[in-house]
Amino acid sequence: xxxxxxxxxxxxxxxxxxxxxxxxxxxxxxxxxxxxxxxxxxxxxxxxxxxxxxxxxxxxxxxxxxxxxxxxxxxxxxxxxxxxxxxxxxxxxxxxxxxxxxxxxxxxxxxxxxxxxxxxxxxxxxxxxxxxxxxxxxxxxxxxxxxxxxxxxxxxxxxxxxxxxxxxxxxxxxxxxxxxxxxxxxxxxxxxxxxxxxxxxxxxxxxxxxxxxxxxxxxxxxxxxxxxxxxxxxxxxxxxxxxxxxxxx
Amino acid sequence: xxxxxxxxxxxxxxxxxxxxxxxxxxxxxxxxxxxxxxxxxxxxxxxxxxxxxxxxxxxxxxxxxxxxxxxxxxxxxxxxxxxxxxxxxxxxxxxxxxxxxxxxxxxxxxxxxxxxxxxxxxxxxxxxxxxxxxxxxxxxxxxxxxxxxxxxxxxxxxxxxxxxxxxxxxxxxxxxxxxx
Numbered sequence: 144x145x146x147x148x149x150x151x152x153x154x155x156x157x158x159x160x161x162x163x164x165x166x167x168x169x170x171x172x173x174x175x176x177x178x179x180x181x182x183x184x185x186x187x188x189x190x191x192x193x194x195x196x197x198x199x200x201x202x203x204x205x206x207x208x209x210x211x212x213x214x215x216x217x218x219x220x221x222x223x224x225x226x227x228x229x230x231x232x233x234x235x236x237x238x239x240x241x242x243x244x245x246x247x248x249x250x251x252x253x254x255x256x257x258x259x260x261x262x263x264x265x266x267x268x269x270x271x272x273x274x275x276x277x278x279x280x281x282x283x284x285x286x287x288x289x290x291x292x293x294x295x296x297x298x299x300x301x302x303x304x305x306x307x308x309x310x311x312x313x314x315x316x317x318x319x320x321x322x323x324x325x326x327x328x329x330x331x332x333x334x335x336x337x338x339x340x341x342x343x344x345x346x347x348x349x350x351x352x353x354x355x356x357x358x359x360x361x362x363x364x365x366x367x368x369x370x371x372x373x374x375x376x377x378x379x380x381x382x383x384x385x386x387x388x389x390x391x392x
Numbered sequence: 393x394x395x396x397x398x399x400x401x402x403x404x405x406x407x408x409x410x411x412x413x414x415x416x417x418x419x420x421x422x423x424x425x426x427x428x429x430x431x432x433x434x435x436x437x438x439x440x441x442x443x444x445x446x447x448x449x450x451x452x453x454x455x456x457x458x459x460x461x462x463x464x465x466x467x468x469x470x471x472x473x474x475x476x477x478x479x480x481x482x483x484x485x486x487x488x489x490x491x492x493x494x495x496x497x498x499x500x501x502x503x504x505x506x507x508x509x510x511x512x513x514x515x516x517x518x519x520x521x522x523x524x525x526x527x528x529x530x531x532x533x534x535x536x537x538x539x540x541x542x543x544x545x546x547x548x549x550x551x552x553x554x555x556x557x558x559x560x561x562x563x564x565x566x567x568x569x570x571x572x
Contacts, residue, residue: 154498155506163514168498168506172526175503177510181517188521195529198521206520209503215511215518222511283500328504330512361512365504 144190170209174198211284214325221329221362226285230318233277236270237315244320245313249292253310256348260304271308272300278314285326289314290369291355298347298371331361347371410467414544417465417473424473425465426547432463432475433544433551439528442538447560450537458537463544479538 146167149155155168165178165187176187181202192198206213212225234241263271275296278286282293292314299307340356347353353371357364417425436442447455459479466474498506510516523529540548549555 149502152499152502154496155502166506166509168503170497170503171495172523174521174523175498175506175518176521177506177516177518179514179516184517184519188519191521191523195523195526198523200519200521202517202519206518208520213507215515217515220512220515222507224507284504328508328511330508333509333513360508363508365508366501 144187173209175206175208209284210280219329221327223325223327224285225323225325226281227322229277229281230286230322233274233281234315234319236274236277237312239312239315239319241319243316245316246320248289248314248317249295249310250313253292253295254346254348254353257304257306260306263303263305263308267308268303271303271311274311274315275300286318287326287357287364287367289317290367291353294353294369294371327363328365329362333360336360411476412465414463414465414475415542418543421465421473425475426543428465428473428475429463429544429547430475430551432477433548435525435528436477437548437551439525441528444555444558445537446558454537458539461538461540461544479536 144158145160146156146158146165149157152168154170155166157167158165160178160183161180163179163183165176165183167177167187168175174191176184178184178187184202188198188200201207204215204217210226210229212227214223214225216223262268275293278289278293279297282290292310296307296311296314336358337360338356338358340354342352342354344352351371353369355369356367358366412420414425414429417428421428450458462478462480464476464478466476468474510518545559549559
């Protein structure tokens with residue numbers, strides 16, 4: 144079919160068909176096929192089916208792909224991504240009061256670790272771990288702006304305390320109040336991207352810094368990172384910000 | 393905190409533990425779980441994933457090394473039950489390379505960029521497609537022996553009566569061996 148693997152991601156392949164680009168991306172058995180001409184997409188599907196048998200195919204503007212509800216808005220050239228079901232599940236798993244909501248994902252004491260806070264018992268600790276893992280999946284996709292709180296909670300899964308549980312509940316209450324808030328992606332220009340990044344020096348309890356950043360091409364951030372782990376050792380009290388590209392990119 | 397512990401148990405078993413063994417699944421969902429396994433086994437049978445073997449032709453060590461087929465029932469978000477079959481974790485061959493044990497997955501960054509391009513550039517037509525039983529299409533060069541025991545034996549015989557001829561008895565329990 145004349146497809147060439149994308150050198151930056153070997154699970155993406157492109158081909159020029161009818162002078163327009165056709166892109167196929169796959170996640171094991173889930174495929175996304177796109178081309179400006181719908182007959183080309185149909186043709187590709189038929190060719191894949193001839194090799195691998197009948198597939199479950201979704202066409203149109205609304206798709207459920209890898210747990211994401213994806214809606215293409217033709218009127219303004221944007222795509223809306225929602226992961227409501229994941230969030231509802233996480234809220235239900237925690238036993239959070241469904242009527243309570245919080246205005247922000249975390250309080251200002253997010254990074255403060257209370258050394259005397261009681262350790263969670265095994266069962267609740269496993270629940271904590273499971274919910275954080277679920278939220279980590281969501282934060283990499285539809286809720287990128289909550290990565291700060293989730294990145295911190297990820298560092299606590301092996302030693303979670305009642306204080307961490309409260310922080311998790313706070314985050315879930317925030318999600319509870321914003322269940323319908325989507326991530327909307329769009330572009331002003333595909334050749335111009337803007338990136339913002341910053342770091343907070345030695346803000347963690349173990350004196351590690353925290354780094355975060357986002358890249359956008361117009362509307363919404365297509366790439367976001369928030370991490371405590373900086374692989375470089377800062378011996379001096381300098382702003383760790385400039386090191387972000389090394390760590391993130 | 394103590395008062396909410398019962399609720400936590402309830403939520404864990406109600407939501408997190410949505411995957412269970414076939415026995416537990418059949419106990420909980422009865423016929424619906426059997427139907428889910430039946431569907432899974434039909435797929436294994438129709439795609440010729442394995443060949444049944446006469447247990448009397450196998451050596452004692454081969455019988456001992458045969459991996460147990462683990463049958464699971466997964467409750468999906470939609471409420472639908474799905475049967476899953478995999479081999480237990482004992483290895484028949486050691487040292488797999490990383491390339492042999494990883495699955496091809498598009499990176500999240502690439503996917504998000506691709507979605508954005510689909511929406512913005514040219515307003516492309518998008519299709520998402522799910523290959524049925526994707527792993528079952530892969531060719532396997534290794535000789536792997538699997539053993540099916542318990543209720544799953546009856547379900548497999550229900551899928552295709554030809555498997556009745558390959559049943560063996562061990563300690564009064566019926567089982568059947570096949571190679572993948």
